[in-house]
Amino acid sequence: xxxxxxxxxxxxxxxxxxxAILGSYADGNTDDNYMHFAVKKxxxxxxxxxxxxxxxxxxxxxxxxxxxxDNFSLNIVQSPYGQVYFKALKRKLDPETKNGIFILxxxxxxxxxxxxxxxxxDFPEVHSPLNDMYFYDRSPNYEYxxxxxxxxxxxxxxxxxxxxxxxxxxxxxxxxEITIDMNADSVAARTRVKEMDYKxxxxxxxxxxxRLKAFNEIINYLRTKGSVYIVRIPxxxxxxxxxxxxxxxxxxxxxDIGHKQNVKVFDFxxxxxxxxxxxxxxxxxxxxxxxxxxxxxSIVMSRSQ
Amino acid sequence: xxxxxxxxxIFLPIVFCLYWFIFNxxxxxxxxxxxxxxFYFYACWDWRFLFxxxxxxxxxxxxxxxxxxxxxxxxxKFWLTLSIVINLGFLGFFxxxxxxxESFADLLDGFGFKxxxxxxxxxxxxxxxxxTFHGLSYVIDVxxxxxxxxxxxxxxxxxxxxxxxxxxxxIERATHLLPQIQRERIFNYEQAVDGMRQILWGFFKxxxxxxxxxxxxxxxxNNYQTESPGTLVIGAVLFAFQIYGDFSGYSDIAxxxxxxxxxxxxxxxxxxxxxxxxxxxxxxWHISLSSWFRDYLYIPLGGSKGGLLMKVRNTxxxxxxxxxxHGANWTFMIWGGLNALYFMPLLIMxxxxxxxxxxxxxxxxxxxxxxxxxxxxxxxxxxAWIFFRAESVSQAIHYIxxxxxxxxxxxxxxLPVKVLALIGFMMIVEWLNREKFHGLEIKRFQPWIRxxxxxxxxxxxxxxxxxxxxxxxxxxx
Numbered sequence: 001x002x003x004x005x006x007x008x009x010x011x012x013x014x015x016x017x018x019x020a021i022l023g024s025y026a027d028g029n030t031d032d033n034y035m036h037f038a039v040k041k042x043x044x045x046x047x048x049x050x051x052x053x054x055x056x057x058x059x060x061x062x063x064x065x066x067x068x069x070d071n072f073s074l075n076i077v078q079s080p081y082g083q084v085y086f087k088a089l090k091r092k093l094d095p096e097t098k099n100g101i102f103i104l105x106x107x108x109x110x111x112x113x114x115x116x117x118x119x120x121x122d123f124p125e126v127h128s129p130l131n132d133m134y135f136y137d138r139s140p141n142y143e144y145x146x147x148x149x150x151x152x153x154x155x156x157x158x159x160x161x162x163x164x165x166x167x168x169x170x171x172x173x174x175x176x177e178i179t180i181d182m183n184a185d186s187v188a189a190r191t192r193v194k195e196m197d198y199k200x201x202x203x204x205x206x207x208x209x210x211r212l213k214a215f216n217e218i219i220n221y222l223r224t225k226g227s228v229y230i231v232r233i234p235x236x237x238x239x240x241x242x243x244x245x246x247x248x249x250x251x252x253x254x255x256d257i258g259h260k261q262n263v264k265v266f267d268f269x270x271x272x273x274x275x276x277x278x279x280x281x282x283x284x285x286x287x288x289x290x291x292x293x294x295x296x297x298s299i300v301m302s303r304s305q
Numbered sequence: 306x307x308x309x310x311x312x313x314x315i316f317l318p319i320v321f322c323l324y325w326f327i328f329n330x331x332x333x334x335x336x337x338x339x340x341x342x343x344f345y346f347y348a349c350w351d352w353r354f355l356f357x358x359x360x361x362x363x364x365x366x367x368x369x370x371x372x373x374x375x376x377x378x379x380x381x382k383f384w385l386t387l388s389i390v391i392n393l394g395f396l397g398f399f400x401x402x403x404x405x406x407e408s409f410a411d412l413l414d415g416f417g418f419k420x421x422x423x424x425x426x427x428x429x430x431x432x433x434x435x436x437t438f439h440g441l442s443y444v445i446d447v448x449x450x451x452x453x454x455x456x457x458x459x460x461x462x463x464x465x466x467x468x469x470x471x472x473x474x475x476i477e478r479a480t481h482l483l484p485q486i487q488r489e490r491i492f493n494y495e496q497a498v499d500g501m502r503q504i505l506w507g508f509f510k511x512x513x514x515x516x517x518x519x520x521x522x523x524x525x526x527n528n529y530q531t532e533s534p535g536t537l538v539i540g541a542v543l544f545a546f547q548i549y550g551d552f553s554g555y556s557d558i559a560x561x562x563x564x565x566x567x568x569x570x571x572x573x574x575x576x577x578x579x580x581x582x583x584x585x586x587x588x589x590w591h592i593s594l595s596s597w598f599r600d601y602l603y604i605p606l607g608g609s610k611g612g613l614l615m616k617v618r619n620t621x622x623x624x625x626x627x628x629x630x631h632g633a634n635w636t637f638m639i640w641g642g643l644n645a646l647y648f649m650p651l652l653i654m655x656x657x658x659x660x661x662x663x664x665x666x667x668x669x670x671x672x673x674x675x676x677x678x679x680x681x682x683x684x685x686x687x688x689a690w691i692f693f694r695a696e697s698v699s700q701a702i703h704y705i706x707x708x709x710x711x712x713x714x715x716x717x718x719x720l721p722v723k724v725l726a727l728i729g730f731m732m733i734v735e736w737l738n739r740e741k742f743h744g745l746e747i748k749r750f751q752p753w754i755r756x757x758x759x760x761x762x763x764x765x766x767x768x769x770x771x772x773x774x775x776x777x778x779x780x781x782x
Contacts, residue, residue, distance in 0.1 A: 001325060001492050008501060011759065018767060146311055150773030 022153040023140045025160045028170040031149065033074055033129055035170040038139040041094040042070035044226075046174070047085070047218070048105030048233075050075040055233045055283040056105060057292040058173035064296035067101060071174030078128035080110040081215040083120065088130035089218060093225070100226030103295065104219070105233050106254065108247040109201065111215060113208035120210060177285055180278050191280035195238050198281070202246040207253075219261045228263040229302075230254055231295055234272040236280035243269075266298045306349040307776065308558045309512055316346065321565055325492055332489045339463050339566070346468040347432070354430040357395065358466060364391055365440035366461045369447045369454035381448055388444045396437045399429050404633030432472035434630060438597055439465045443479040445601055452479050460486050467568070469559040473552070473777055475573040475593035482570070490567030499748060500564030502759075506745035507557030508770075509762050514550030514731055515778075516771035517724045518543040526694060529704045536717035537708045541687045543721070544694045546728050549578065551778045552591070557743055571596075576739045578686075578732070579664045581678035583647040584657035586686060594630070598623045616652055621645045631693070636701060640692040647685055663739050727769060 028035045044067045046056045052073035061069045072079075072092055079085050093100075117123060125131065129148045135141055145153070159166065169177045180186075222228045232254060234240065243250065251267050258265035268291065275287035283291060306312050320342045328334040348355045368388035375381035397405075410422045443464070446452045455461040464483050470476075525532055525540030532540070556573035563570045577589035587595050606619045621642070628641020651657040664679060665671040671679065688705060695701035735744045745762065747755050 001494075004492070004494050004497050007498065011763065015763060015767070150771065152768055152770060152772070154768050 019153055020142075022156050023142050023145050025157045026140050026145060026149075027161045028172065029159050029161045029163075029166055030145075030156050032168060032170060032176065033078070033148070034141070034144055035172055036072060036074065036092075036174055037129070037133055037136050037144045038141045039070065039137060039172055039174075041092060041137045042068065042072075043094045043097040044069045044101040045089070045093060046071040046073060046103045046105065047079075047081075047089065048073035049079055049107070049110045050176070051107055051233045051235070051282060052103075052105030052231075053174070053176040054178055054278075054285075055288045055291055056103060056231075056295065057175050057285075057289050058171075059175070060289050060292040061101075061103075061296050062173075064293065065101060065299060069101070069103075069173060071176075073105060073174070074128065074130065076109055077124045078130060080112075080123075080125055081106070081211045081218065082123055082125055083210075083214050084123065084125040084128060084131045086214050086218050086221070088133070088136075090221070091133070092136045097225045100222070101299065102222040102226060102228045103231055103299075104215075104222075104228060105231045106215070107232065107235075108207070108243050108250045109198075109205070111207055111211045112205040113211060114204050115206055116204075123210075175288075178278055178282065179285075182276070182278070182284060187278065187280075190278065191236060191238065194280045195242065198239060198242050202242055207247070212257075216257065216261065219257070219263060223261070223263070227299075227303075228261070229295075229299055230258055230263060230265040232265070232267040232269045233283065233291065234268045234270075234275060236277045237272055239277075239280045240269060240272050264298075264302045266295060268294070306346050308555065308562075309508065312349065316342075317562065317565075324566055332487075333457075333459070335490065335566075336457075336459050336463050336486060339467060340459055343463065343466040343468040343471055347466065347471055350431050350472070351428075357430055357433070358436060361392065361395065361436060361440055362462045362465050364388060365444055365465070366455070366458055368444050369461070370456070372444065372447050373454035385444055385448045389441060392437045392440055396433055399433055401629075401633045435474045435476055436465050436471065438476045438594075439479075442476070442597065442601060446479050452483070455479070455483060457487075467563070469563040470570055473555050473559070474591075475556055475559065475571045476597050477571055477593070478597075482568070485568050493567060495748070496564050496567065496569075499742075499746060500561040502745045502747070503557045503561030503564065503743045505561075505759065505762055505766075506743055507554045507559075507561060509766055510550040510554030510557065510731065510744075511777070512554075512770035512772070513727055513766055515547045515554060516550075516773070517727065517769065518547035518550065519771075521721050521724060522547050522694070526696075526700075526704070529700070529707065532707075533715055533717060534708045534710050534713045535715040537704060538713070539717045539721070541691050541694075541704075541708075543724065545578070545683070545687045545690050546731075548690065548693070548778055549574075550731070553577075555777045560743070572742070576663070576735050576744075578683055579679055579736065579739055580682050581660045581664055581675055582651055582656070582682055583644065583685065584651050585660040586682055587644070587648075588661075594627065598627055602626060613653065617649065620648055620652060624648070635698050636692045636695050639698060639701070640689050643689045643692060647689070666740065723769070727765070730765070 026034055026038065044061075044065075046052055046058065046061075046069060048056075050073065053071060053075065056071055056073070058069035058071050061067070070092075072089070079088075113123070120126075129144065132147060133144060135143045145156070149156070157163075161169065165179070167179045169179070171177060219228050219230075232251065235243070247253075251269060254265050254267060257263075275291060276284040277287070278284050306316060320338070323338055324335055328338045344355060344358075347358060365388055368384045371384040372381045375384065406422045410420050413420050443452075443455075443461075447454045455464070460483065463486050464477070464479060467477075467482070467486075522540055522544045525536055525543070529537060529540070553574035560570050560572070571593045573591060573593050575589040575592065577586050580586035580589055603619050603623045606622060607615050608619065609616045624641040624645035625638055626641070628637040628639070628644075631637040631640075648657065651659075664675050691704050692698070692701045695704060731744070738744050738746055745758070747758055750758070
């Protein structure tokens with residue numbers, strides 16, 4: 001038995017060392033979520049889905065508001081407003097937070113739910129990393145890699161940032177930077193696909209009381225730790241049309257929530273023509289910087305009132 | 306719990322250490338540990354179905370004793386029938402209820418009667434086909450007086466629920482496994498080391514071969530209407546290796562893990578893709594199921610004793626039942642039927658036992674004739690696998706129909722070179738060890754060659770494996 005263990009243990013140790021070394025190279029190129037779980041816990045946070053993840057640039061906010069922000073938006077499937085996101089937020093946020101700034105980006109879709117889903121255990125975000133992660137501030141975060149990185153760990157090394165960025169790069173501050181062909185034809189082609197997707201989505205979902213409840217609970221929770229701002233991020237004209245047709249009173253709903261909760265609502269959805277989009281749904285990075293500057297200005301203005 | 310999960314990598318060393326260091330004083334204590342570990346292993350998948358497993362164990366345990374204690378043959382037959390009916394009843398209810406109800410409704414629909422049927426929307430309890438067959442073989446063996454009824458509930462429960470084989474086999478026999486459970490196990494260094502080699506090779510086949518083939522196969526089968534014939538051929542070939550890597554990989558891990566506990570399980574695969582005819586293939590593929598059907602169905606039906614017609618009938622029956630065992634879908638039935646058809650020429654010409662030894666035994670390379678035979682056997686097997694993989698019979702027929710066109714010999718695009726190279730590596734290693742117990746049985750080599758070999762295989766797994774928790778295909782059966 002002793003001989004067996006002596007022979008076998010070095011192989012396991014060697015494998016563990018290889019994994020440890022490869023994992024240490026994990027960065028914003030590893031996947032679209034890793035960096036959300038591998039940075040210091042923030043005191044100022046941006047929430048939302050992929051629109052928020054790509055549309056709000058923490059670096060711009062930092063310049064304008066003199067505060068470090070973390071964009072903790074994942075995507076529509078993994079981080080719609082709900083109890084899973086709320087629970088993850090509590091783990092993510094620095095417990096010492098007192099005068100934080102919290103930007104909740106919201107659209108109709110991250111407050112909606114498939115009509116056929118009745119039970120919270122069937123919500124799509126149940127399978128999100130947000131639902132099973134304990135550590136949010138470990139670097140390297142082996143818990144995340146073991147649970148959610150499904151490719152060969154050698155790819156962590158071969159596809160790391162220094163080796164060349166892919167078209168999606170998750171910055172340390174949580175901003176998802178997309179580098180993509182912005183030729184009008186390719187944008188139009190991607191937009192057509194998105195339109196189709198959202199038309200199908202619009203037929204399948206409806207505003208969810210459970211999500212609205214969680215959204216309100218998140219606001220209540222964050223208000224005890226600082227100032228909350230609700231931001232509706234614009235989308236292209238065609239996507240806005242689909243949204244307005246499905247949810248004609250959504251902006252009013254946000255205003256009502258803002259009024260009841262005594263938080264500011266910045267609705268940019270009417271200014272859709274001011275920005276460029278990669279696929280109609282997500283803002284192009286230059287426009288994201290522009291929008292973020294406007295959000296920061298709005299916050300500054302609201303604070304001075 | 307999946308073998309290729311973090312949970313199992315923690316679970317196994319814990320059970321191993323408890324087994325050999327804490328519970329090593331008496332084999333009964335080790336059995337109790339194995340039973341608890343097996344129940345925990347099963348409960349990790351879905352604890353609710355643990356009660357079904359326990360009921361099945363309890364039923365067969367009691368039936369075995371009642372059969373043995375019966376004063377009349379009639380009484381023994383009653384308990385045997387009761388056990389068979391309830392076991393097959395559960396299997397039928399969970400696995401075949403929807404199939405029968407839908408088929409019946411379709412039949413009535415054909416006669417112009419519309420009926421609304423009530424379908425079950427529950428999942429199939431994992432491993433039910435395997436532990437049901439364990440139990441059935443046990444009560445039949447007790448009834449046939451091949452074995453004594455087991456009086457120790459723990460020992461019997463370990464036989465049925467032993468975690469390495471619980472969810473996807475191999476299908477064990479009480480005559481083989483129970484005696485091992487009932488005697489003291491002494492740690493055997495050679496057995497344990499070779500078990501580790503077998504586990505390593507199993508992980509290679511599952512995580513590198515099967516899991517890399519899976520996305521390509523899914524892509525090709527999902528888009529078979531637009532893919533070129535060359536690509537469809539590649540899809541069928543990749544599926545052949547996917548299911549081989551998946552299932553034989555599982556079996557290797559199961560056998561290897563069991564050897565760490567000093568228990569040898571039945572061999573389930575013996576390099577089937579080196580078979581020179583379909584009869585040899587079926588002696589080498591899923592051996593424990595084929596031999597189960599041979600012993601508990603083919604022979605009771607009369608086997609080969611009643612002349613050619615009887616042999617043909619019985620062969621078709623076991624292949625069709627084997628297909629049906631795999632799933633409640635006509636595709637599996639056709640897969641079984643097709644294999645039976647392949648078997649017929651050999652059966653009729655009485656050549657089904659002509660290739661009993663491994664190909665090119667004692668030689669490095671096969672003869673040209675053997676190469677052709679191996680290739681033909683593999684190709685007809687691939688055609689049958691298309692039915693096994695397809696969602697429906699019509700999809701399989703269209704798939705095969707599209708293959709046989711003028712562009713059949715065109716180069717598929719994109720050609721999955723990396724995956725084919727990995728398959729090539731596996732086949733070379735297995736060819737070199739085809740006379741051994743498993744693909745990585747290299748104990749005859751110098752230690753430094755062995756160590757380098759392990760490191761190469763470990764490197765390939767780390768480099769090319771898919772670490773997503775992909776379930777084993779045979780979990781659905």
